Amino acid sequence: MKKFLIIFLSIFITHAAFADQPKDWQLGFQNPASDGMRDIVNFHNNLLLPIIIAISVFVLFLMLYACVRFRASANPNPSKRTHNVTVEILWTLIPCLILIVMAVPSFKILYKQDTIPKADLTIKAIGYQWYWGYEYPDENIIFDSYMVEEKDLRADQPRLLAVDNEVVVPVNKVIKVLITANDVLHAWALPSFGVKRDAVPGRINETWFKAEKEGTYYGQCSELCGIKHAFMPITVKVVSEEDYQEWLSEARVKFAKEEIENDKLKLASK
Numbered sequence: 001m002k003k004f005l006i007i008f009l010s011i012f013i014t015h016a017a018f019a020d021q022p023k024d025w026q027l028g029f030q031n032p033a034s035d036g037m038r039d040i041v042n043f044h045n046n047l048l049l050p051i052i053i054a055i056s057v058f059v060l061f062l063m064l065y066a067c068v069r070f071r072a073s074a075n076p077n078p079s080k081r082t083h084n085v086t087v088e089i090l091w092t093l094i095p096c097l098i099l100i101v102m103a104v105p106s107f108k109i110l111y112k113q114d115t116i117p118k119a120d121l122t123i124k125a126i127g128y129q130w131y132w133g134y135e136y137p138d139e140n141i142i143f144d145s146y147m148v149e150e151k152d153l154r155a156d157q158p159r160l161l162a163v164d165n166e167v168v169v170p171v172n173k174v175i176k177v178l179i180t181a182n183d184v185l186h187a188w189a190l191p192s193f194g195v196k197r198d199a200v201p202g203r204i205n206e207t208w209f210k211a212e213k214e215g216t217y218y219g220q221c222s223e224l225c226g227i228k229h230a231f232m233p234i235t236v237k238v239v240s241e242e243d244y245q246e247w248l249s250e251a252r253v254k255f256a257k258e259e260i261e262n263d264k265l266k267l268a269s270k
């Protein structure tokens, strides 16, 4: 009983608090930090949820009605009816209409996500078994991002989500993310930004987000990729433009990309 009470109360708590990472007993989405995620949350809360609840209540009512109205004791001679054209047309037509009502706004959101506006910054995420590598192609930056082990966690770092080298991006800028993998399928996912894309070896997928609030946002690899799939989190730090420039000048030195070049090949190394 206590558990249910906590779940029930957490519905209100999670919406009131600023959530950029999963919370204990959380129901529903993390708080949106981008326009795209706000669209998804609104679509779910204002359209899908009411439809789901209405259908569930209606079906429950039909079942209870059938149980009472057609019970054996009240119907010693059961009806032999097998067809009703009107009902059959209705139960085909109404679900079709419901699907159309859901599909139109759903496709609108999908196409909005699919059109990448002019990017202010491009980053490249590469999935490895089992960590993420990042590149800032225009800044000549390359680094790896490993999960922080439980024993090494700082007080402000969440377990299984914090990484040693975070992705740092400026606030209110269009960030284009190129996503690929080096070994098996992974997926780069960040719930607060409404971003989730498969990382496929030999192929580059792309997506984008525009973070509206400064803060640290956590995501996880979202494609079962092997034994340590649960231990390759994603951390994105959204900072002001000045802080970003400051980080950039440090990162250009710390994470500088060296190019090994000869007449046959050109390689990037860390």
Ligand SMILES: [Cu+2]
Binding pocket: 127, 128, 185, 186, 187, 221, 222, 223, 224, 225, 229, 232
């Ligand atoms: Cu993975």
